[in-house]
Amino acid sequence: MSDTTKLVSSFYDRFPFPGEPLLDCKPPGYIWSMCFDAVYSACSGALYENLQAKNSPRILDAGCGTGVSTDYLAFLNPDSEILAIDISEQALSIASERLRRSGAFAISNITFEKVSILEIGERKPFDFINSIGMLHHLQEPYIGLAELAELLKPGGIIHLLLYAEGGRVEINRIKKVLKIIGLQGNDDGVSLGKSLLRDLPENNRLRKHYFDMVASLCDDDKSFADIYLHPFEINFNISSLFELIDKSGLEFAGFTNPNVWELQRFLQGELLLRGRSLPLIQQLQLIEDLDPDLDHFEFFLAKPPLPKFEWSEDSEILRTCGRISPCVSGWPGQDLLDQEMNPLTLDSKAYKFLKILQDCPQETQLVDLPLDFSSEEMASIARDLHRRNVLLLSPCRNPAT
Numbered sequence: 001m002s003d004t005t006k007l008v009s010s011f012y013d014r015f016p017f018p019g020e021p022l023l024d025c026k027p028p029g030y031i032w033s034m035c036f037d038a039v040y041s042a043c044s045g046a047l048y049e050n051l052q053a054k055n056s057p058r059i060l061d062a063g064c065g066t067g068v069s070t071d072y073l074a075f076l077n078p079d080s081e082i083l084a085i086d087i088s089e090q091a092l093s094i095a096s097e098r099l100r101r102s103g104a105f106a107i108s109n110i111t112f113e114k115v116s117i118l119e120i121g122e123r124k125p126f127d128f129i130n131s132i133g134m135l136h137h138l139q140e141p142y143i144g145l146a147e148l149a150e151l152l153k154p155g156g157i158i159h160l161l162l163y164a165e166g167g168r169v170e171i172n173r174i175k176k177v178l179k180i181i182g183l184q185g186n187d188d189g190v191s192l193g194k195s196l197l198r199d200l201p202e203n204n205r206l207r208k209h210y211f212d213m214v215a216s217l218c219d220d221d222k223s224f225a226d227i228y229l230h231p232f233e234i235n236f237n238i239s240s241l242f243e244l245i246d247k248s249g250l251e252f253a254g255f256t257n258p259n260v261w262e263l264q265r266f267l268q269g270e271l272l273l274r275g276r277s278l279p280l281i282q283q284l285q286l287i288e289d290l291d292p293d294l295d296h297f298e299f300f301l302a303k304p305p306l307p308k309f310e311w312s313e314d315s316e317i318l319r320t321c322g323r324i325s326p327c328v329s330g331w332p333g334q335d336l337l338d339q340e341m342n343p344l345t346l347d348s349k350a351y352k353f354l355k356i357l358q359d360c361p362q363e364t365q366l367v368d369l370p371l372d373f374s375s376e377e378m379a380s381i382a383r384d385l386h387r388r389n390v391l392l393l394s395p396c397r398n399p400a401t
């Protein structure tokens, strides 16, 4: 292990993260970015299974911490084969207990292993890699990303979260102060760090930022330590993020929160037109600068080739097989929550379409659903439900039929 890895490992042995309580039930709700069907559909436009003739994905949870992500991966991808790795013995032992209590071991085939991503070596390749908040704790994140890329199957996807410097200005100032004053990642550091923030003048911007934006996430000492007393982290901006991605040879496949990366959140009229005429990276840089609260980047990378399905032709979409996304709440019903937990009301035709789809065998092509809609109507309903991530589509196995 390198010196940085040892430092990071002993920090997480002291403050295993995240500090979520262990539950005797499956994890609440869902996180769509950890459901491979939903992720693959968002990135490519289709489901993975028919493309690869394989049903259950092989998943790596790299830097699994105390297993909150592994628990979601197990339940959102039933029957999958999951390898969850971390360098902290303590975090792994909590993770294993968390999944024992949630019942996840009966849902998926899960193995925990104490190993650094930098020393993982050769493994059977993975379809999906989840790595939340790990790469930015490596001395050289691009080496970690190269390892992840090596472990991924062609056409597979990585889900990553990295710190964004723009939204962490206040945090980084406090981190610097705590470091100069000599506080470290231990109980004393947490208690003195909290009292420093509490005792700053009431209208101090750093204090306000802490109480308005961070304190609610820092009820437990582990989170406070993770945010303010971590011994090693690197923050990214759009430019260094895309440098990292370019170096990896992977393809950027979209943010998990595409609405946040829309220029029209900030610009209108002539200014919006000017913004949209810029290259993509500059558009993202504008958003990064206009939104000072962006404190992380959460996104997907694909190992080429990643097929892309637009479904613009009616004849193509009608020859797909459809499935209702597991990341939609409220079904069966017309008032749903979409995968982002936003309200979504189905009109009566869309509701009828989904109801009939659900009652038909899974391999039924949309064109063969017993519905009295015209082909144009059917294609338009399917396209709209697919755009809203309610309907997941499998390309026809044999386009000639």
Ligand SMILES: C[S@@+](CC[C@H](N)C(=O)[O-])C[C@H]1O[C@@H](n2cnc3c(N)ncnc32)[C@H](O)[C@@H]1O
Pocket (backbone or CB within 6 Å): 005, 008, 009, 012, 017, 018, 062, 063, 064, 065, 066, 067, 068, 069, 085, 086, 087, 088, 091, 115, 116, 117, 118, 131, 132, 133, 134, 137, 138, 226
């Ligand atoms: C911020 S925590 C995130 C935990 C988990 N991914 C989550 O989001 O709930 C980062 C985790 O990455 C692990 N980690 C850091 N460097 C690593 C390395 N080189 N190899 C494997 N795990 C590492 C740490 O031990 C820690 O548990």
